[in-house]
Amino acid sequence: MEDNRIIKIFLDDDPIPFAEFSPPIKFVFDTTKIPDGKHQLKIVAKSTDNVEGIRTIPFEVRNGPAIAVVGLKENETVNEQISITINAYGSERKDIFVVTGSETPKAIPAWVWALLIAFVAFALFYLIMYWKPDLYKSFV
Known part of the structure; x- marks a missing residue:
């Protein structure tokens, strides 16, 4: 059986994901390249039956003083x-x-x-x- 599970990670309202992984994943999210302020991380996961699940996580970046x-x-x-x-x-x-x-x-x-x-x-x-x-x- 083919494993077509995939996780796509989007930042804010960008239609292109900045990362795609096969689960399970563990990665380092570098916030130094993101401007300070409120942002949203959107995670779209696709199961083996091609059913999508979406989770959004709002967060705030403060790299400056x-x-x-x-x-x-x-x-x-x-x-x-x-x-x-x-x-x-x-x-x-x-x-x-x-x-x-x-x-x-x-x-x-x-x-x-x-x-x-x-x-x-x-x-x-x-x-x-x-x-x-x-x-x-x-x-x-």
């Missing part, structure tokens, strides 16, 4: 003037480590402030409720 933006979120409504901090960092050079610019500065989250205020409030409550001068008499 990571870009972090603080102060503006996607689809956010803004007015007046806003302060925006933009940082871009990648892993091109592995021989040195640059400390400045390696981390994006962010404000302290609100939940940390709430936790700190709750702790201080509980400490004051405890001090007021249970502090009695007669408990702290001198032994001398």
Whole structure:
């Protein structure tokens, strides 16, 4: 019996497959030749009875530097003037480590402030409720 199983792999909406294999396969997908952004991998497999199965896998390529933006979120409504901090960092050079610019500065989250205020409030409550001068008499 002839084995006519074949797997074709397409990238995005390209009508020509960039690879054809006989199953099972294992290959290295080099994303450095693909521009950054959203893409789609379409896998078409044909069985021995010539029945096709299709699977699409959306993915995002980010070979360039990571870009972090603080102060503006996607689809956010803004007015007046806003302060925006933009940082871009990648892993091109592995021989040195640059400390400045390696981390994006962010404000302290609100939940940390709430936790700190709750702790201080509980400490004051405890001090007021249970502090009695007669408990702290001198032994001398």
